Amino acid sequence: MLDIQNLTKRYGDFTALRGVSFSARGGEIFGLLGPNGAGKTTLLRTLATLLRPTSGTALVGGLDVQREPEAVRRRLGVVNGGMGLPARLTGREVLRSFAGFYDLPPERTEQRIAELDQLLELGRTLDTRTGDYSTGMKQKVVIARAVIHSPAVLVLDEAASGLDIFARRTLLDFVNSSRAPNRLTLYSTHVMSEAEEVCDRVAILHGGQLIALDTIPAILERTGQRTLERAFFELIRGADARAS
Numbered sequence: 001m002l003d004i005q006n007l008t009k010r011y012g013d014f015t016a017l018r019g020v021s022f023s024a025r026g027g028e029i030f031g032l033l034g035p036n037g038a039g040k041t042t043l044l045r046t047l048a049t050l051l052r053p054t055s056g057t058a059l060v061g062g063l064d065v066q067r068e069p070e071a072v073r074r075r076l077g078v079v080n081g082g083m084g085l086p087a088r089l090t091g092r093e094v095l096r097s098f099a100g101f102y103d104l105p106p107e108r109t110e111q112r113i114a115e116l117d118q119l120l121e122l123g124r125t126l127d128t129r130t131g132d133y134s135t136g137m138k139q140k141v142v143i144a145r146a147v148i149h150s151p152a153v154l155v156l157d158e159a160a161s162g163l164d165i166f167a168r169r170t171l172l173d174f175v176n177s178s179r180a181p182n183r184l185t186l187y188s189t190h191v192m193s194e195a196e197e198v199c200d201r202v203a204i205l206h207g208g209q210l211i212a213l214d215t216i217p218a219i220l221e222r223t224g225q226r227t228l229e230r231a232f233f234e235l236i237r238g239a240d241a242r243a244s
Contacts, residue, residue, distance in 0.1 A: 001026045001153060001184040002047075007056035009042050016042040018208040019056065024201070026152075027181045031199035032188040033232060038205040040188050044157050047186075048078050061152045074102065077146035077154045079139075081161030087131030091122060091141045094130065095148055102149035109148070116144040119174050136167030143171065147178070154178070157188045172198055192229040202228075204235055211239045 002024040009017040017039045024030040034040050045051045047058055049069035058065045061075045085094055092113060099109040117126060122144060125137045133141070139159065147154060156175070160168045175185060175198045189195055195202055196216055204212040212219060212235050216228055225231040 001028075001061055002030075002186075003057075003059040004043075005057050007043070007046065007058055008054045009039075009046060009051065010054045016208050017046075017053070020205070020208075020210050021056075022203055022210060022213055024184050024186070026184055027179060028200045029175060029179060029185045029187055029198050031195040031202035032186055032205070033190075033192070033195060033202055034205035035236065037207075039208040040205055041157070042208075043205070044078075044155055044186070044188060047072075047153075048076060048155065049073055074149075075152040077149070077151035078157070079143050079146045079155065079159045080157040081139075081159065083142045085130035085133070085138055085141060085145075088129060090127050090129055091137075091144070092126040094141060094145055095126075098145045099148050104149060112148055112150070113144075116147065119177060120144055121170055135162045136164055139163055139167060140170065143174065150183075152183060154183065154185045155188075156185065158190065159187075160189065160191065160194060192227065192232060196228045204232065206236055206239045207243070209239070211235055 005021050007017050007020045020043065032040050042051065046053050047060060047065060049065050049072055052066060060072045063072045063075065065072050095113050096109055099112065116122060120140045120143060122140055125133065125141055130138065130141065143159065160171050163171065172194065175187065178185065187195065187199055199216065201213065201215050203210055219231050220226065223231040223234040225234055
């Protein structure tokens with residue numbers, strides 16, 4: 001579902017990604033972890049065809065992000081913590097509008113809205129103007145908008161940022177319930193407890209390099225730590241020591 005080989009991205013003299021390689025398959029919830037400046041956002045923007053890599057390749061569902069960007073975008077759903085919504089539209093109108101971008105027929109669109117209403121507990125958000133939403137209500141509709149077309153690859157970049165405990169629980173339950181053989185979910189977060197709950201494997205980036213890639217139990221065993229957060233810091237310290 002995802003194949004990244006020797007991906008490098010430079011901005012002038014600064015290298016944001018340094019030959020990153022990994023693959024992920026359908027059915028996985030794949031975590032992307034790292035401190036600020038690690039290269040996570042650059043990697044995700046490259047996969048979303050918003051940035052062109054300096055070198056290397058990235059395939060989404062077998063499609064090259066550089067050669068077939070439009071086809072890649074049709075297979076993607078993207079959510080980050082800062083996405084907005086048109087204030088004058090209701091949630092239902094937003095979802096219908098985006099379904100139209102993907103050529104979903106009206107009957108299928110209404111079916112998907114009903115499914116997402118149940119999964120994300122959209123309730124009154126569907127018929128309320130988005131300008132009156134709380135942060136949690138807004139993020140639920142942003143997520144529903146991203147998956148209205150049942151994308152093969154769902155990218156969640158700090159999707160729980162700013163959510164209260166109830167909206168965060170709904171998000172994590174949705175991530176777990178959306179696991180399917182023909183879907184890959186990329187889950188990027190700073191909150192290690194979220195990764196521990198939902199991710200099958202995690203990749204840890206630091207300084208633009210991949211420093212660990214494995215299941216969480218394997219990473220805990222490798223570092224001798226009891227929690228992913230402690231293992232994360234152990235791996236970061238080790239990478240810094242090797243670089244110095």
